[in-house]
Amino acid sequence: MEKLRATGRFLRYSPRKSLFDRRLNPNSENSIPNSASGYGHGFGEQCRDFQLYNDHNRKRNVQTCFGFYGHQGKTARDCIEKGLLEDTRRIQHRCFGSLAEKVQRDPSFSTLSSDDISYFKGILGEKNVVQDEERLAIANTDWMHKYKGSSKLLLQPQTTEEVSQILKYCNSRSLAVVPQGGNTGLVGGSVPVFDEVVINMSLMNNVISFDKVSGILVCEAGCILENLITFLDNQGFIMPLDLGAKGSCQIGGNISTNAGGLRLVRYGSLHGTVLGLEVVLANGDILDMLGTLRKDNTGYDLKHLFIGSEGSLGIVTKVSILTPPKLFSVNVAFLACQDYFSCQKLLVEAKGKLGEILSAFEFLDSKALDLVLNHLDGVRNPLPPTIHNFYVLIETTGSDETYDRQKLEAFLLHAMEGGLISDGVLAQDMNQASAFWYLREGVPEALMKAGAVYKYDLSLPVEKMYDLVDEMRTRLGDSANVVGYGHLGDGNLHLNISTPQYDDRTLAQIEPFVYEWTSAHRGSISAEHGLGLMKANKIFYSKPTATVKLMTSIKKMLDPKGILNPYKVLPHSIDSHS
Amino acid sequence: MKIMVAIKRVVDYAVKIRVKSDKSGVETQNVKMSMNPFCEIALEEALRIKESGLASEVVAVSMGLKQCVDTLRTGLAMGADRAIHVETSGPLYPLSVAKLLRALVDLEKPGLLILGKQAIDDDCNQTGQMVAGLLNWPQGTFASKVVLDKEKQVVTVDREVDGGLETLCLDLPAVITTDLRLNQPRYATLPNIMKAKSKVIKKFTPQDLNVEIKSDIEEVQVTEPPKRKAGVIVSSVDELIDKLRNEAHVI
Numbered sequence: 103m104e105k106l107r108a109t110g111r112f113l114r115y116s117p118r119k120s121l122f123d124r125r126l127n128p129n130s131e132n133s134i135p136n137s138a139s140g141y142g143h144g145f146g147e148q149c150r151d152f153q154l155y156n157d158h159n160r161k162r163n164v165q166t167c168f169g170f171y172g173h174q175g176k177t178a179r180d181c182i183e184k185g186l187l188e189d190t191r192r193i194q195h196r197c198f199g200s201l202a203e204k205v206q207r208d209p210s211f212s213t214l215s216s217d218d219i220s221y222f223k224g225i226l227g228e229k230n231v232v233q234d235e236e237r238l239a240i241a242n243t244d245w246m247h248k249y250k251g252s253s254k255l256l257l258q259p260q261t262t263e264e265v266s267q268i269l270k271y272c273n274s275r276s277l278a279v280v281p282q283g284g285n286t287g288l289v290g291g292s293v294p295v296f297d298e299v300v301i302n303m304s305l306m307n308n309v310i311s312f313d314k315v316s317g318i319l320v321c322e323a324g325c326i327l328e329n330l331i332t333f334l335d336n337q338g339f340i341m342p343l344d345l346g347a348k349g350s351c352q353i354g355g356n357i358s359t360n361a362g363g364l365r366l367v368r369y370g371s372l373h374g375t376v377l378g379l380e381v382v383l384a385n386g387d388i389l390d391m392l393g394t395l396r397k398d399n400t401g402y403d404l405k406h407l408f409i410g411s412e413g414s415l416g417i418v419t420k421v422s423i424l425t426p427p428k429l430f431s432v433n434v435a436f437l438a439c440q441d442y443f444s445c446q447k448l449l450v451e452a453k454g455k456l457g458e459i460l461s462a463f464e465f466l467d468s469k470a471l472d473l474v475l476n477h478l479d480g481v482r483n484p485l486p487p488t489i490h491n492f493y494v495l496i497e498t499t500g501s502d503e504t505y506d507r508q509k510l511e512a513f514l515l516h517a518m519e520g521g522l523i524s525d526g527v528l529a530q531d532m533n534q535a536s537a538f539w540y541l542r543e544g545v546p547e548a549l550m551k552a553g554a555v556y557k558y559d560l561s562l563p564v565e566k567m568y569d570l571v572d573e574m575r576t577r578l579g580d581s582a583n584v585v586g587y588g589h590l591g592d593g594n595l596h597l598n599i600s601t602p603q604y605d606d607r608t609l610a611q612i613e614p615f616v617y618e619w620t621s622a623h624r625g626s627i628s629a630e631h632g633l634g635l636m637k638a639n640k641i642f643y644s645k646p647t648a649t650v651k652l653m654t655s656i657k658k659m660l661d662p663k664g665i666l667n668p669y670k671v672l673p674h675s676i677d678s679h680s
Numbered sequence: 681m682k683i684m685v686a687i688k689r690v691v692d693y694a695v696k697i698r699v700k701s702d703k704s705g706v707e708t709q710n711v712k713m714s715m716n717p718f719c720e721i722a723l724e725e726a727l728r729i730k731e732s733g734l735a736s737e738v739v740a741v742s743m744g745l746k747q748c749v750d751t752l753r754t755g756l757a758m759g760a761d762r763a764i765h766v767e768t769s770g771p772l773y774p775l776s777v778a779k780l781l782r783a784l785v786d787l788e789k790p791g792l793l794i795l796g797k798q799a800i801d802d803d804c805n806q807t808g809q810m811v812a813g814l815l816n817w818p819q820g821t822f823a824s825k826v827v828l829d830k831e832k833q834v835v836t837v838d839r840e841v842d843g844g845l846e847t848l849c850l851d852l853p854a855v856i857t858t859d860l861r862l863n864q865p866r867y868a869t870l871p872n873i874m875k876a877k878s879k880v881i882k883k884f885t886p887q888d889l890n891v892e893i894k895s896d897i898e899e900v901q902v903t904e905p906p907k908r909k910a911g912v913i914v915s916s917v918d919e920l921i922d923k924l925r926n927e928a929h930v931i
């Protein structure tokens with residue numbers, strides 16, 4: 103399933119040993135009492151209690167997926183690879199009871215009938231109408247194993263017309279649907295809440311065209327990000343976005359969540375790089391906005407509505423995206439800083455002194471690095487084991503190896519002399535670069551292995567960002583491991599709180615505090631992951647009521663019956679009751 | 681005792697190799713070049729021996745185009761004390777490299793010469809053996825463990841051979857070539873990169889060393905391996921048997 107890091111990013115020649123370990127999470131049967139939640143109207147306004155729900159906690163077996171990577175090469179190049187890959191790739195799944203506030207199933211939705219199944223088989227053929235329990239179990243469960251739906255049907259359209267026919271039918275029958283890409287979303291948006299029909303996009307995975315002169319790629323929404331990266335690599339181009347989930351996530355999913363990722367600091371957001379979309383609306387209408395023009399000011403630029411709307415307004419079927427040329431001179435440095443202030447100053451200096459070649463500026467605190475070192479196989483601390491409080495990863499991408507290297511080295515040495523960096527390493531080859539990246543990209547995976555995790559993806563003014571982590575540590579004391587990491591270059595903090603298991607007292611300590619704090623500092627409670635189910639009711643912390651109302655009207659207009667990804671993105675009260 | 685380590689600059693291990701359209705060789709234009717991974721291991725071993733007090737100096741040497749200096753800088757940043765670059769142009773085959781190495785050994789008189797067992801670009805696996813022959817030194821190839829005894833002036837080498845380990849005891853001076861599992865090379869830290877800037881890289885030409893670069897080998901053609909055909913999912917056992925019998929001809 104998750105094939106995170108399917109290529110590259112393998113560590114050095116350390117043969118990783120363990121195959122896969124099974125760990126059953128001691129998941130309690132106790133239901134979690136009402137989660138504390140609330141929302142304020144506008145910024146800084148007082149929060150009031152929102153609807154409280156009973157939680158239903160489930161106990162399931164741990165499922166372990168693993169893939170085999172066989173290599174039979176004879177050359178030294180192959181042997182090295184073999185040493186790296188000899189093991190089976192271990193992916194461990196653990197299950198937690200759902201922490202989602204309990205939502206009522208919207209009674210206006212129909213339930214599936216055998217006629218529906220026959221109809222879908224008529225459009226898609228037997229094979230692409232999936233009722234197999236194992237496959238449904240995977241589609242019903244999110245990446246964190248935190249949210250679980252109970253859909254009985256998964257559809258796999260192969261063309262836009264098929265998507266259109268499916269939606270037209272579902273709309274007429276009032277059958278709710280969930281568009282699903284790679285199912286790597288982190289906010290419970292990609293899995294059904296109840297029995298919604300899953301529309302899985304993975305068979306729409308063709309590249310339609312690529313223009314080598316302009317760098318414009320047109321492809322279907324189900325293309326896996328990493329496959330597009332590989333495709334473009336052969337053409338001498340790269341995707342303008344990259345993220346840890348690249349081996350599984352799809353471009354349609356990336357666009358629907360407006361994923362940010364690791365290169366945003368250089369190439370900007372998808373609102374800038376996506377040139378066009380083809381979208382199927384709830385009633386089956388196909389919107390052709392698949393332009394391949396860099397400039398087109400004719401009326402409202404509607405594609406932007408679908409970038410980041412998390413499948414709630416339409417299903418993205420095709421994408422046209424501007425891709426930058428691949429520059430071969432890439433350097434990666436992994437640095438240690440004594441305090442957060444130094445990280446910030448380093449960012450300012452890097453922007454000024456590395457300028458056009460800076461392509462990533464990521465940070466993690468020592469707790470995050472410890473998690474990676476303790477929970478992932480084959481990793482090692484590239485720095486001597488002195489205690490450093492913060493680590494920064496800087497990547498440069500340019501076209502002149504000697505020039506870029508000199509520039510970066512000069513910058514780093516200067517920063518070291520000035521005391522901003524207390525130690526650091528500079529990758530000497532691509533494997534080392536991958537190993538450094540893995541320390542940063544491996545944090546979510548390490549957190550998953552460490553136990554339960556409460557994830558918050560926040561945009562905050564850079565200078566305030568880490569105060570929240572410190573405050574959270576004070577609040578939670580020894581009861582939890584609070585880690586901070588993220589895209590410092592974009593002012594995006596991933597605040598993650600790791601505990602042995604989910605429990606409501608911890609949650610009550612975190613929420614609504616974290617949302618109130620963010621709101622008070624005029625931050626965003628969802629920087630790049632979206633709202634999904636997790637934060638649908640929290641939108642008011644970051645958006646004024648008038649704005650949310652307009653969003654709701656747009657939703658009503660495009661999807662009057664609300665069949666597209668219900669219970670997600672917009673607050674349940676306005677969404678279903680007004 | 682001085683240790684000499686041979687270092688080769690190759691197309692980075694992680695780069696997808698492309699063959700030039702005229703099949704005259706591998707594309708190296710605008711391609712990331714790095715230190716051969718086996719050479720990194722060789723250098724790491726030399727540095728560990730020095731750090732344990734059994735050697736006084738580590739000298740990194742490389743032959744080839746002028747950009748080899750960048751790779752030597754990496755070696756210096758890892759911790760080599762100084763470096764020697766023998767600048768050549770055009771193709772260089774193992775015998776020539778072995779002759780250049782012998783000349784450098786004559787000059788520097790190291791107690792140990794460590795090389796990678798092979799380079800990941802041409803996969804020759806010849807240089808270590810050839811230079812040991814030219815020097816008339818004992819050789820321990822494919823080393824997975826190296827233990828130096830300074831008193832007795834011997835080095836014990838474990839070699840990975842088919843189905844087990846072979847342990848050799850060599851009199852010094854000796855030649856060692858390194859296998860993958862010998863050690864895990866260190867990273868270049870910023871303080872060491874800084875220090876490396878003031879370390880010396882001495883230049884030679886083959887003429888300086890009285891070595892004539894010639895080859896009796898002519899590279900005729902380089903071709904890519906055949907592309908793997910995509911797999912198919914068969915719909916029935918009958919179809920599978922039919923395909924195995926009539927297409928794959930294996931049953």
Ligand SMILES: Cc1cc2nc3c(=O)[nH]c(=O)nc-3n(C[C@H](O)[C@H](O)[C@H](O)COP(=O)(O)OP(=O)(O)OC[C@H]3O[C@@H](n4cnc5c(N)ncnc54)[C@H](O)[C@@H]3O)c2cc1C
Nearest residue numbers: 283284285286287291292346352354355361362363413418
């Ligand atoms: C290890 C890891 C690292 C991550 N790192 C980052 C990161 O650095 N930056 C970042 O922004 N995010 C990150 N994410 C989360 C990120 O949102 C997702 O990885 C990705 O963008 C979602 O793509 P997907 O194909 O998996 O979509 P899914 O998870 O399947 O779906 C996500 C949402 O989009 C909708 N959707 C999916 N496909 C379509 C479609 N074709 N049309 C309409 N709606 C659709 C779904 O209904 C759902 O609401 C990470 C996740 C993981 C597991």
